[in-house]
Each structure stands twice: as C-alpha cells, then as structure tokens.
Amino acid sequence: MQSITNNPNDVKITAEQVETDCPAELTQLGDLIAHCFHEAAECEARAEEYRLEAGSLIVEAKELCDAGGFAAFRKKYFPTVSQSRAYELMAIATGKRTISQVREQTRQRVASTRARQKAKKHSATVAESNTGEVKPPDNVVQLVGVRAAREAAAPALQPTEALIEHFTRSSGGEQKALIDHVKGLSAAIDPFRQMIPMDPDTIAARTEETVGVYKAKLIRDALQMRLEPRAKKKIARLQFKSVETTDPETGNRVYARSRRGNASWH
Structure with a gap:
C-alpha cells in the first residue's frame, strides 16, 4: 500500500492540532483506519454467523452418518476444522452450550496446556539423563x-x-x-x-x-x-x-x- 503522507520537513503534529484542526493528511489516514476496523468487525460478525450456520448443518450431516461415516465426511469437506471444534459448533447450534461457555472452556484449556508445558520445561532443567547423572551445572x-x-x-x-x-x-x-x-x-x-x-x-x-x-x-x-x-x-x-x-x-x-x-x- 502506497503511503499518502507528505511531510518533507518532518514536523510532528501535536495533540492540540489533532483536537482543534487536524491536518488533511492525518484526517485521511484516520478515516481509512476507522474504515478498516469497521470492515473487520463486520467480517467477524458475518464469520460468526457463518460458523453458527455451519454448526446447524453439521448436526444434520451427523444424523445421516454413523461414527466412521461422519469422520470421513468431516475430513473430506472441512478438514481444517478439528473434531473437537466441530462438536463445539454442534453444541452451540443445539443449545447445549453458549458461545461464551465455549470460549471460556477454550481459555481454560489453553491456560492448562501452557501450565503443563511450563512445568515440563522447568522439570527438564533438573532432570537426570538416562545414565542417572545430573546435567552439568554452570556454577x-x-x-x-x-x-x-x-x-x-x-x-x-x-x-x-x-x-x-x-x-x-x-x-x-x-x-x-x-x-x-x-x-x-x-x-x-x-x-x-x-x-x-x-x-x-x-x-x-x-x-x-x-x-x-x-x-x-x-x-x-x-x-x-x-x-x-x-x-x-x-x-x-x-x-x-x-x-x-x-x-x-x-x-x-x-x-x-x-x-x-x-x-x-x-
């Protein structure tokens, strides 16, 4: 994206200028930035609607398949969606869980995973090798x-x-x-x-x-x-x-x- 600014003297714009009489270049930048965030928010809202609709359709597809058939169906048509995520979308579509509940469970799962990784990394610093000897310390x-x-x-x-x-x-x-x-x-x-x-x-x-x-x-x-x-x-x-x-x-x-x-x- 080509820059729209032209400030050869490198004069910085002050807060007072922004509040009282914002320069045209900065105003144009502000409008573009606000537009980008607005479009992103609308896209996120539409994406959420599409995900909810997909959850309802997944429920219908699952009812037509046995366990193996549904697994093959998922891998063929939406392989980038994990099995756990597919079941979360179905739970939201059927009303078994709310979006906020799913998000909270996801946060807890991520936090638990990070805690286990941190504990594993810490224990590795004092773990003994297969020969039973302690890794040589630095001091x-x-x-x-x-x-x-x-x-x-x-x-x-x-x-x-x-x-x-x-x-x-x-x-x-x-x-x-x-x-x-x-x-x-x-x-x-x-x-x-x-x-x-x-x-x-x-x-x-x-x-x-x-x-x-x-x-x-x-x-x-x-x-x-x-x-x-x-x-x-x-x-x-x-x-x-x-x-x-x-x-x-x-x-x-x-x-x-x-x-x-x-x-x-x-």
Whole structure:
C-alpha cells in the first residue's frame, strides 16, 4: 500500500492540532483506519454467523452418518476444522452450550496446556539423563540447586568429594555467591541474625530440621573450607570450635563440636 503522507520537513503534529484542526493528511489516514476496523468487525460478525450456520448443518450431516461415516465426511469437506471444534459448533447450534461457555472452556484449556508445558520445561532443567547423572551445572549455585532436587528423590544422598572439589576449584565470586546464599537461608530461619556468619556446625545444627539433613551437611562442608576472618573472631568469642576427625565406630568422616572443652559427636 502506497503511503499518502507528505511531510518533507518532518514536523510532528501535536495533540492540540489533532483536537482543534487536524491536518488533511492525518484526517485521511484516520478515516481509512476507522474504515478498516469497521470492515473487520463486520467480517467477524458475518464469520460468526457463518460458523453458527455451519454448526446447524453439521448436526444434520451427523444424523445421516454413523461414527466412521461422519469422520470421513468431516475430513473430506472441512478438514481444517478439528473434531473437537466441530462438536463445539454442534453444541452451540443445539443449545447445549453458549458461545461464551465455549470460549471460556477454550481459555481454560489453553491456560492448562501452557501450565503443563511450563512445568515440563522447568522439570527438564533438573532432570537426570538416562545414565542417572545430573546435567552439568554452570556454577556452584546451580550445583546446589540440582543436588537439592536430587535429595528430594533420594533422602539418603550425602555430599560427595566431587562436590567439595568443585567448590574448592570454583572462582572466588562463585564461592562468595554460595556463601551469601547460605547466609540468606540461615537468616530466614534464624531469629539471631546478628550472629551470622557463624561456624559451620552451628549453621548446620540450626538448619538441619528446616532444610533437611543433606543440605545442612552441604552447608557445613562448604563453609568449613572458607570462613571469613570476622566469622572466626565471632566463633572465638562464642567459644565454639569444629574439628574434623574420623568416627572410631564407623570409620566415617565426622565433625566434633565442642564448647568450652566439652566435645560431642554428631
């Protein structure tokens, strides 16, 4: 469509001009636009009438056919109309449903489909491959999220040496991001926020019941490798210390927590 405007000086028309004395070019454009919308509305109204008429005719055709015959009839004469849409038109034609009811059901169906697709896409980000291995995460924070998701399906899962090695090799920024994430988690469940950061055993003990044994141990192992200087000073003032050793009964790596010289195994 060829443009009808001719504005060589590129002077913009103001709102005051439109309201009081609209230029001829803009008036012509406005009339054409209004005409297009008017014709579109009339076409939509006529299309709706045609669809309703088609629904009545489909009802008559269905009465003349058995199930297989009607399916073949639909595919031959109106293949672009799905079977569900054909039945909707018949329901409207027979008065079983109104147009508004059909539209509302369509909206609900579309919303439900989108919700399922979104949930499927989200679950795919933490899904395991056919070999049972988690898709490699991009950073430490994602690694924690993936491990936490696996913990829901396998409560007995324990922090692995590979996870700790990944944390150790990560950049300082990634390690700081994990530690900040842990601090935020602890702050949300710990009424004594001024005590954060604190020693790993204390954080683990206070988060164990809330976020689960696995995540608590992960927090403890992660922070054990990197404690800020001010955290160490606060630990000293609280007279806490955490010592890594081996359980004499099981041989597993454990932590001994002591306060004023009294140690306890956990």
